[in-house]
Amino acid sequence: MRSLTLHLKILITILVSLGVLITAYQIFILGIPLTSDETDDLWNIDAKIEFQASSKEPVKLQMFVPPLNQDYVSLNESFISNNYGVSVNRADGNRKVTWSARRASGKQTIYYRLVLTKRYSGEQAKAKGPIFRDSLPVEGPEKIAADALLAPIRQHSADVETFISETIKRVNNTNDDNAKLLLSGDASTANKAKAVELLLSIAHVPMERVHTVRLLAETQQSPELWLRSFNGDKWLYFNPETGEQGLPADRLVWWIGDEDLIKLEGGKQVQVSFALNNSEMNAIRLAKLTDESTDADFLSYSLYGLPLQTQNNFQIMIMIPIGVLLILILRNLGGLQTLGTFTPVLIALAFRETQLGFGIVLFTLITTLGLSLRSYLEHLKLQMLPRLSVVLTFVVVLIAVISLFSHKLGLERGLSVALFPMVILTMTIERLSITWEERGAAHAFKVGLGTLIAASLAHLLMSVPELVYFMFTFPAVLLIFVGFMLAMGRYRGYRLTELFRFKAFLKD
Structure with missing residues (x-):
């Protein structure tokens, strides 16, 4: 007996732990929203390119577009132009779109549009990058200034991250003559990045330029330059003006490297302007869209990966254990x-179509008439199988009559009575009638009323939209319920109604 109890406790612990761990993984690691009301940001980005085309030569316009291989995923990408060929190529971690035309003249306008959102799921590819680089050639006063700057930088740094941050701060120090010499009077961000790269190259620390766009609606902006370096495990991003480490969450990497955003052949006066706006979308719907657009595993092994019709069926099926658990607690x-455990749950499922109030009336009417027929058949001394066959046929006829009259009276809700499980109604009538014979009309009425109350409560619980969403999205919670049901299987204590019955003994 003791070994059986230990076995049960271990089984319950395993089931509950599995349910909790799987659900926690979905919530905290995969980032699945807890409620269907949660929304996520959807960003629409327009890059407008304007230039003057030369009528004497073909036009070839190249522009970097986001690689989208990090934290964001594209839902839609459009290249809008008039009579231009379009091609997209990848190289060195970048994507570049090329518009080309044999003939074009006058002012030209081309649009690049991108709809994106945060990447939801999937294992991120392990970061790769260089961890060593050769020194850039430097001599004369610049060499002396660079060595003078590097000496305190080495003293005040402990690793690659602090070394780069300290280098950026030294270059931005306007009171340092060595920094002024390297900048040669040009304090632009691009020139500061060039000076930082020179110093880092002498220390054999690799560095790349990263051009970002800020995800901020209704703000005119140009790509912002950041620096990054690989420390052997991950990329470290730095602000070239302050040395601050870490790319802000609202930055989208547009392209990497030293090249300009736009390269134009066969035209002049090219200009690019960015326009952004933000909207929101239901988080699960957005997750499904991103899963279709990428190789992510966010929904690969969830019920959302099933066909839509199958999903609708499972949304009903997965709530049945909730109803069973409620009946178990009530009993x-x-x-x-009640009439067993599953009869109230099946009646509750029928209430989904008839609605609760109308369903109770229909159930009571059909059961009452069925009991009357069952009582009459008892006087004919029929065997059980023929008797059940007659009752089942009567139930079908009764359902058809109710549906017909409901239609004639304009009560379309009455048509859904046909969805009541006929076999369940038949067995309910049979079991109530046996209870009536064995234990009297009062007990049969009490059991019938208890079944109706339990079915009504189960219907109300199983129809809560938030609960349906939660159970369908996190089905591992069912393992926790199984553990609770197993624990309930060993309960031998008083029931709530028995406490009222034996209240006098408690007083003594």
Whole structure:
């Protein structure tokens, strides 16, 4: 007996732990929203390119577009132009779009549009990058200034991250003559980045330029330059003006490297302007869209990966254990008497179509008339199988009559009575009638009323939209319920109704 109890405790612990761990993984690691009301940001970016085309030569316009291989995923990408060929190529971690035309003249306008959102899921590819680089050639006063700057930088740094941050701060120090010499009077961000790269190259620390766009709606902006370096494990991003480490969450990497955003052949006066706006979308719908657009595994092994019709069926099926658990609590802890455990749940499922109030009326009417027929058949001394066959046929006829009259009276809700499980109604009538014979009309009425109350409560619980979403999205919670059901299987204590019955003994 003791070994059996230990076995049960271990089984319950394993099931509950699995349920909790899987659900926690979905919530905290995969980032699945807890409610269907949660929304995520959807960003629409327009890059407008304007230039003057030369009528004497073909036009070839190249522009970097986001690689989208990090934290963001594209939902839609459009290249809008008139009579231009379009091609997209990848090289050195970048994507570049090329518009080309044999003939074009006058002012030209081309649009690049991108709809994106945060990447939801999937294992991110392990970062790769250089960890060593050769020194850039430097001599004369610049060499002396660079060595003078590097000496305190080495003293005040402990690793690659602090070394780069300290280098950027030294270059931005306007009171340092060595920094002024390297900048040669040009304090632009690009020139500062060039000076930082020179110093880092002498220390054999690799560095790349990263051009970003800020995800901020209704703000005119140009790509912002950041620096990054690989420390052997991940990329470290730095602000070239302050030395601050870490790329802000609202920055989208547009391209990497020293090249300009736009390269134009066969035209002049090219200009690019960015326009951004933000909207929101239901988080799960957005997750499904991103899963279709990428190789992510966010929904690969979830019920959302099933066909839509199958999903609708599972949304009903997965709520049945919730109803069963409620009936188990009402019976084992509350002491409510019902016709078994599953009959109230199946009646509750029928209430989904008839609605609760109308369903109770229909159930009561059909059951009452069925009991009357069953009582009459009892006087004919029929065997059980023929008797059940007659009752089942009567139930079908009764359902058809109710549906017909409901239609004639304009009560379309009455048509859904056909969805009541006929076999369940037949067995309910049979079991109530046997209870009536064995234990009297009062007990049969009590059991019938208990079944109706349990079915109504189960229907209300199983129809809560938030609960349906949660169970469908996190089905591992069912393992926790199984553990609770197993624990309830060993409960031998008083039921709530028995506490009222034996209240006098408690006083003594």
